Amino acid sequence: EAGVAQSPRYKIIEKRQSVAFWCNPISGHATLYWYQQILGQGPKLLIQFQNNGVVDDSQLPKDRFSAERLKGVDSTLKIQPAKLEDSAVYLCASMGINTEAFFGQGTRLTVV
């Protein structure tokens, strides 16, 4: 079974630039999460989708972050404009019925 795919693996941008991350969840998994993990901290939920609907985006900084999952499969997370404090690993996870959440390898973002 293929796992959660994320790209790119690494990204370095200058502050005030924009960046987008892509996630392809495990086939058939209706629930998709985006987490932000800052060095030394646990993953923090940014947004949760159920199919193509948003379940929870209470911790998403909506002035600069946006995410979509238009067809209920792939998802993109965008940051515009980026700030230095956005430097983190961005993890995508998906979950099916009666399964635990499976994580992708993450995208390491460095904002300079």
Place this chain on the structure above:
Amino acid sequence: DQQVKQNSPSLSVQEGRISILNCDYTNSMFDYFLWYKKYPAEGPTFLISISSIKDKNEDGRFTVFLNKSAKHLSLHIVPSQPGDSAVYFCAASTGNQFYFGTGTSLTVIP
């Protein structure tokens, strides 16, 4: 507001000995608890879980204990192996929402 806490950022254990990783939570509505293991440059991978209706779940060398009255869970690894060296995250969930602790970095010394 940190609902899931791992108060030990790091732990070193001799190979063959027991590793005990601890986790505390504050929300009594959590009904499912998980441990994830994370190697550098990789995403967290699921290790073991326990439902709130149980107090123990065992899978090979890994056992998770849940004390609901104390809102505490622990992961026991016996015997510890060098390949177990990783960061371990405790997670708690209610419905489909997961909350993670800050992680404990385990080093198993050969």
